[in-house]
Amino acid sequence: MMTSRINAAEIDDPSMVDEEEIRQSPFWDWDFAFDAFPDIFMAFLEVTILVTVIGTLVAAVLGLIIAILIMVLPRPLAWCVRWLANFIRMTPIVVQLIFVFWAFVWMDALTIGIIVFGIHYATYMSEVYRAGIESVPKGQWEATTALSMSAGRTWRKVVIPQALRSTVPSLGNYAISMFKDTPFLLVIGVAEMVTVAGEIGAPVFRSTEVYTIAGLLFLAASYPTAVLINRLEKRLAYAH
Amino acid sequence: MEFFEDWPQYFEVAINWSDRLLAGLWTTVQLTLFGGILAFLIAVTLGLLAGSPNRWMRIPARILIEFxxxxxxxxxxxxxxxxxxxxxxxxxDLPLRDLVYNTFLLGVIALGLNYGAYGAEAVRASLTTVASGQWEATTALSMSWPHKMRRVIFPQAWALMLPSLSNLWIHLLKGSAIAYIMPFVSDFTAELNQLRRPTDIWFSHAFIGLVVYFILALILTLFMQTLEARAKHKLGRGPSLKEILSPAPKAIPSEAPATARNTESTNMAGPGAPAKSPSEGGAR
Known part of the structure; x- marks a missing residue:
């Protein structure tokens, strides 16, 4: 069972490349670029976007849970949760992916990727939520006590709605950051965009077009999103 | 749970391989150090250019940063x-042929460019956060640009940018694990992966790897906190290192330990902690 997994991260040795053949071919081949584009784009939609969207959702929910747990749990337990979160945050996602990949051998690599990305970024997002919760004015807490609201109601109806508002831009930034980290999935053999790009280029010894397309797709998706988030941040700042 | 019973055996294998693991660890440390230095140089250069009022310096720098x-x-x-x-x-016939085939160097360059661009944003943001009166004062004293940067603006911006630079350096350390897929470079993760062969078990070794990376990140955090405390003390905004480290601070009755504790508790948030200052807003 343990040996059933092949390590897809071991990429081809570049010394295998036939240098003479490459020297004959042009540096950039538009026809090949157009042929390769649809497959790379499909991998982009099917894996990269999928992991980013589901991973962000998992991270956003789990991050909030972690932030609240650290605040409501009794001290020793809260301390454990906080240091576990610190541990996950301060260790490389590459090693985490491989760790979980071999610890849960029965699970599909894509699912593992989504879970690991979700948990890793949840630890970042929990800090964002913590800052958001701390920014809720003390008077709000006192008011809920004065109105003798239950703890659950205080969190759900008063604290979280106010805390969430200021956290949206930071969460968006982490979503972009997760998006740019998705190629790390190649270490557990998920056929994400960069892997697919490499696989398309390898048989014909052409890597220029495929990796450039992959990079441009990343730029094309992350830059406009970052600009939007920046605007949102400014608008929220003015509204306060 | 039989595999938990086997754990001592796996750790024994790791200890037998400690030579190679240490060699890999050394590669990772080198990647982190050289990548970090390159990233810092790029961050300061691009950050200063991106913060300049001259359009011909600002726009190319912005394009490079965003790219x-x-x-x-x-x-x-x-x-x-x-x-x-x-x-x-x-x-x-082009020169520098050997350098282009040196995967370790390429790894350092990739880490430096990527995290340097993030750092440039932190540098630029902290330069704009320095109080505008300070900028005006340097103009009033008709200081030259290098003079005012070196003596007035940069020391203040330096204290502001250190927390985000610290986060980015830890990101760089974690990003260096991707060197695992590079041919001819055996970093710590790659050596751990080699360990899988004799035992066919990865997760115990990956766990050792996680702990080692965590310790490395803690060391980086401590180092950067020291730098930050020093930078703040030089600006007259906090206790000196000697006061923080001495067990019984006499000179400053109650404030020194409190400040020291404060910096520690905020920084324990680790890398990627939310923006504490405007300087961090654009870091990601």
Missing amino acids: FRGISLVVLLFWLMFVLPQIWMRNP
């Missing part, structure tokens, strides 16, 4: 490893 930030580290690495050498393959 190297927006492109994924892995794509950048693959581009440097597989696409760049093709230029030399077609023109074998």
Whole structure:
């Protein structure tokens, strides 16, 4: 069972490349670029976007849970949760992916990727939520006590709605950051965009077009999103 | 749970391989140090250019920052490893041929460019956060640009940018684990992966790897906190290192330990902690 997994991260040795053949071919081949584009784009939609969207959702929910747990749990337990979160945050996602990949051998690599990305970024997002919760004015807490609201109601109806508002831009930034980290999935053999790009280029010894397309797709998706988030941040700042 | 009973055996294997693990760890440390230094140089250069009022300096710097930030580290690495050498393959007479085939160097460059672009944003943001009166004062004293940067603006911006630079350096350390996929470079993760062969078990070794990376990150955090405390003390905004480290601070009755504790508790948030100052707003 343990040996059933092949390590897809071991990429081809570049010394295998036939240098003479490459020297004959042009540096950039538009026809090949157009042929390769649809497959790379499909991998982009099917894996990269999928992991980013589901991973962000998992991270956003789990991050909030972690932030609240650290605040409501009794001290020793809260301390454990906080240091576990610190541990996950301060260790490389590459090693985490491989760790979980071999610890849960029965699970599909894509699912593992989504879970690991979700948990890793949840630890970042929990800090964002913590800052958001701390920014809720003390008077709000006192008011809920004065109105003798239950703890659950205080969190759900008063604290979280106010805390969430200021956290949206930071969460968006982490979503972009997760998006740019998705190629790390190649270490557990998920056929994400960069892997697919490499696989398309390898048989014909052409890597220029495929990796450039992959990079441009990343730029094309992350830059406009970052600009939007920046605007949102400014608008929220003015509204306060 | 039989595999938990086998754990001592796996750790024994790891200890037997400690020579190679240490060699890999040394590679990781080198990647982190050289990558960090390159990233810092790029961050300061691009950050100063991007903060300059001159459009011909600002716009190219912005384009470079957005480009190297927006492109994924892995794509950048693959581009440097597989696409760049093709230029030399077609023109074998170009100089620096050996450097383009040096994967370790390419790894350092990829890490430096990617995290340097993030750092540039932190540098630029902290320069704008320095109080405008300070900028005006340097103009009033008709200080030259290098003079005012070195003596007035940068020391203040330095204290502001250190927390985000610290976070980015830890990100760089974690990003360096991707060197695992690079041919001819055996970093710590790659050596751990080699360990899988004799035992067919990865997770105990990956766990050792996680702990080692965590310790490395803690060391980086401590180092950067020291730098930050020093920078703040030089600006007259906090206790000196000696006061923080001495067990019984006498000179400052109650404030010194409190400040020290404060910096510690906020920084324990680790890398990627939310923006504490405007300087961090654009870091990601």
